[in-house]
Amino acid sequence: MQVHVGAPSETDQGETGVTQQGQEKGQLVAALWEREAKGLARYAMVRTGGDKAAAEDLVQQSFMAAFLQWDESLAGLDAEERRNWLRSVCRRRWIDGIRRETLGDRLQADVERLYDRVSPDPAHAVIARDDLDRCWQVLRQLSPRRREVALLYFIEQQSVLRIAEILGIQASGVRKHVAKARQALREAVGGLLDVEPVETSTLREGEGEQE
């Protein structure tokens, strides 16, 4: 996937102006960068499959949004809530990047819904670093399309039909990508997934939308 989010533009710069209030806000955002940028970069790297430039674009754009929306969105939040806010913006921009490539604007409602999603709790199950290393290698080696399907299905918990809409492909293609991604992960970290193979009939198909 290629995410086109780019660096700050001349137009954007012109809109911000230089005021004392702007300077104070800039200091707050700079402090937030120190706390959150590395973590957000890792978050973005997973979404982009290791595309450093695209991940850094997502990070930079997320902090630009923080600057522009500080008063109305971030001023009253605590540190954890600000982290979640940044990740939500980053996630939305990542999905926007996919959507621009494939669909147009008709999924805006879904994107807005994703904006409010809470990330899976990392403490739910602690996984050994070696297994995570193998998992990361598998993720990087997947084709861009298969990786997008895997991330949307397993992390974002989207249904098969919704992913098919987002990516503009057949539902059968989504099922195939999910099965292949699961198989690759099972081969890499099989001990963690030591359960019976999953039949395609158990996939999240979407509400009342069986194909």
Added chain:
Amino acid sequence: MTDNEQSRAIDTDLLIGNMLHQTEAVVDIDEESLAQRKNQLLDWMAG
């Protein structure tokens, strides 16, 4: 497929999702490049 099997399959998907989420912990980032990005952001915020 029985309810038990289906429940286990769903649990597997959640486990995979959690595992993919946790891969953040092992991703290498380029701190120098990130610092350059910060400087760009600071410049932009300063107008």
